Amino acid sequence: MNNNILTKSTDLGIGNVTVGNLVEMMRGTPPPTWEQTCLDLDKKLADSRQHITQLENRLRALWDKLEGERKCHLEHLRLQEEHLSEIERENERLKEQNKRQNEAIDSLREMYAKEAKP
DSSP states (O other), X not given: OOOOTTTXXXXXXXXXXXXXXXXXXXXXXXXXXXXXXXXXXXXHHHHHHHHHHHHXXXXXXXXXXXXXXXXXXXXXXXXXXXXXHHXXXXXXXXXXXXXXXXXXXXXXXXXXXXXXXX
């Protein structure tokens, strides 16, 4: 049984660094300096900000595209409604014309029927 306190992993230390981890770190590559850690974090932060900016730009582009498609769709609907109204008006006009023609035909039939009877 090894009772060397420097090689035992305990919860003593800062963050995830335990005494055992500290000993291992001292045997291997030296840990980064605070300055290097700050520079690394600053670079990661800048990369994250750039990624966020790219995502925001993509979102704006998609929103603009969607807005353009919405306007186009609304214009298409408006034109369809206008055409439908024109068709309905023309249909009513043709019904009225057909009614007048049927009345004229009926009166001609009556006239010919009277003339045909001796």
